[in-house]
Amino acid sequence: MKPFAYVKPADVEAALHAAATEPGAKFLGGGTNLVDLMREGIEQPQTVVDVTGLPFDTVEDLPDGGLRIGALVRNSALAADPRVRDRYPVLSQALLSGASGQLRNMATVGGNLLQRTRCLYFYDTTSACNKREPGSGCDALDGFNRSCAILGVSDSCIATHPSDMCVALAALDAVVEVRGTGGTRRVPVTDLHRLPGDTPEIETDLAPGELITAVELPPAPADSRYRKVRDRASYAFALVSVAAALEVSDGTVTLARLALGGIAPKPWRAREAERLLTGGPADEAAFRRAAEAELAAASVRDGNAFKTSLATATIVATLRELSQEGAVR
Amino acid sequence: MKVNGDVAALDVEPWVSLLDALRERLGVTGPKKGCDQGACGACTVLADGVRINSCLALAVQYDGQEITTIEGVDHPLQEAFVRNDGLQCGYCTSGQICSAIGMLAEHAAGMPSAAGGSGALTEDEVRERMSGNLCRCGAYNGIVDAIMEVAR
Ligand SMILES: Cc1cc2nc3c(=O)[nH]c(=O)nc-3n(C[C@H](O)[C@H](O)[C@H](O)COP(=O)(O)OP(=O)(O)OC[C@H]3O[C@@H](n4cnc5c(N)ncnc54)[C@H](O)[C@@H]3O)c2cc1C
Ligand code: SF4
Ligand code: FES
Ligand code: FES
Numbered sequence: 001m002k003p004f005a006y007v008k009p010a011d012v013e014a015a016l017h018a019a020a021t022e023p024g025a026k027f028l029g030g031g032t033n034l035v036d037l038m039r040e041g042i043e044q045p046q047t048v049v050d051v052t053g054l055p056f057d058t059v060e061d062l063p064d065g066g067l068r069i070g071a072l073v074r075n076s077a078l079a080a081d082p083r084v085r086d087r088y089p090v091l092s093q094a095l096l097s098g099a100s101g102q103l104r105n106m107a108t109v110g111g112n113l114l115q116r117t118r119c120l121y122f123y124d125t126t127s128a129c130n131k132r133e134p135g136s137g138c139d140a141l142d143g144f145n146r147s148c149a150i151l152g153v154s155d156s157c158i159a160t161h162p163s164d165m166c167v168a169l170a171a172l173d174a175v176v177e178v179r180g181t182g183g184t185r186r187v188p189v190t191d192l193h194r195l196p197g198d199t200p201e202i203e204t205d206l207a208p209g210e211l212i213t214a215v216e217l218p219p220a221p222a223d224s225r226y227r228k229v230r231d232r233a234s235y236a237f238a239l240v241s242v243a244a245a246l247e248v249s250d251g252t253v254t255l256a257r258l259a260l261g262g263i264a265p266k267p268w269r270a271r272e273a274e275r276l277l278t279g280g281p282a283d284e285a286a287f288r289r290a291a292e293a294e295l296a297a298a299s300v301r302d303g304n305a306f307k308t309s310l311a312t313a314t315i316v317a318t319l320r321e322l323s324q325e326g327a328v329r
Numbered sequence: 330m331k332v333n334g335d336v337a338a339l340d341v342e343p344w345v346s347l348l349d350a351l352r353e354r355l356g357v358t359g360p361k362k363g364c365d366q367g368a369c370g371a372c373t374v375l376a377d378g379v380r381i382n383s384c385l386a387l388a389v390q391y392d393g394q395e396i397t398t399i400e401g402v403d404h405p406l407q408e409a410f411v412r413n414d415g416l417q418c419g420y421c422t423s424g425q426i427c428s429a430i431g432m433l434a435e436h437a438a439g440m441p442s443a444a445g446g447s448g449a450l451t452e453d454e455v456r457e458r459m460s461g462n463l464c465r466c467g468a469y470n471g472i473v474d475a476i477m478e479v480a481r
Binding site for chain 1: 342343344346365366367370373379380381382385386387389390428431432435438439440441442443456457458459460461462
């Protein structure tokens with residue numbers, strides 16, 4: 001690993017100051033992604049600002065019935081929080097389907113939001129990768145692209161965002177609170193990550209030195225679910241995942257929230273499908289029409305063409321499950 | 330930090346992982362380096378009782394904490410692993426046992442899992458909760474049997 005300086009500020013002002021003034025500074029949460037990437041030489045910060053000493057490690061109720069989650073809450077603690085399990089099951093399930101028990105004990109909410117892609121060529125420093133080295137090309141386009149994205153891609157990058165948690169947050173309309181030296185701002189989680197376009201190296205809406213301090217959830221939908229499809233039963237990234245919430249009244253869908261993972265460079269909110277579902281019948285044919293409409297824009301490669309039908313089937317299965325359980329109110 | 334009950338005063342560069350600090354600086358070689366990227370669990374240790382992958386941990390982040398490796402473990406799981414053939418080559422075993430100790434504590438504290446719940450520990454539950462520990466020898470059945478024996 002390339003040598004770097006390490007600081008562990010005790011308050012947020014000191015953390016923001018360090019990030020703004022130290023050259024090549026990077027925040028460190030649980031380290032499960034950054035330490036790995038530093039060891040591979042893909043990330044080479046000159047200064048690491050450890051934020052785990054900051055007081056953002058609690059989950060609090062909001063007056064409107066929502067929840068405020070500190071950016072340093074560990075993934076395991078958030079998954080186990082009784083309010084999350086009870087009111088936002090999709091979030092608890094998404095967290096528990098990610099990584100391993102050990103990694104979830106280390107990983108923070110802020111780090112999970114900003115974890116980088118697992119594209120094989122991004123990790124392999126001998127390959128061409130526009131994200132790692134802008135302008136060098138993309139070996140995934142005609143390479144081993146089984147895990148790559150089919151929606152929101154560009155000719156310069158087809159990598160997925162690998163997080164499970166973020167897919168649930170996208171379906172829940174979560175808002176990310178961000179602090180910089182200039183003050184605090186709030187970004188809908190669906191606007192936090194960017195599509196690659198011609199600049200896949202720019203992945204988020206954050207300015208250098210901006211710190212994620214919290215994630216806020218609005219009041220929960222009636223019932224929600226996370227379903228993840230992968231190459232082995234546990235401890236693998238998603239090929240396709242679906243976060244969904246559904247409310248049905250007299251056989252008619254009154255609320256539909258749908259987000260997809262494993263198929264796009266960012267947690268993918270399926271707004272077209274939601275539009276078609278809302279006000280329509282809660283039956284299998286309608287679920288399938290909505291899923292197919294969302295995936296109509298898919299742009300596939302040799303290795304990942306299977307994701308279109310896999311995603312369609314997974315969406316239908318998740319909505320069917322929700323429509324058959326407690327969601328009818 | 331404290332390692333297996335003893336105070337260890339360590340002066341390490343910030344880029345030294347907890348795993349390397351334990352193995353290379355302190356001679357505590359129970360935790361193994363399988364992948365060095367969080368993917369195998371051979372390096373699992375307990376930090377203040379919580380299981381973590383020491384290969385992705387910077388030693389400096391664990392300043393002041395109590396680290397337990399297999400050398401500091403005295404637990405019925407150890408005998409149970411032997412009785413149930415929970416190992417072949419033994420490379421993954423120190424990580425399996427530290428992970429299982431952390432896992433049983435998580436389960437007792439009500440931590441849910443993707444296998445369904447936080448109720449009684451079933452075999453499926455053990456497999457899901459222990460999925461962060463790979464075994465190249467495929468001793469999984471023995472590992473699960475050993476953990477189930479102790480959990481009962
Ligand atoms: C073997 C393995 C399997 C995995 N499987 C899965 C999986 O199936 N599903 C899944 O979703 N994830 C999976 N992960 C990824 C894991 O979830 C992430 O590594 C983890 O969530 C990152 O959190 P962290 O706190 O460790 O981040 P860090 O590694 O500390 O940081 C990650 C990034 O976020 C930045 N950062 C951290 N905190 C903040 C903050 N508060 N504000 C601004 N920037 C910040 C850092 O600068 C860095 O760029 C896996 C990881 C491994 C190693
Ligand atoms: S898909 Fe993106 S991350 Fe993967 S090699 Fe191409 S440019 Fe790099
Ligand atoms: S060596 Fe740490 S998980 Fe493999
Ligand atoms: S006993 Fe050989 S790797 Fe598990």
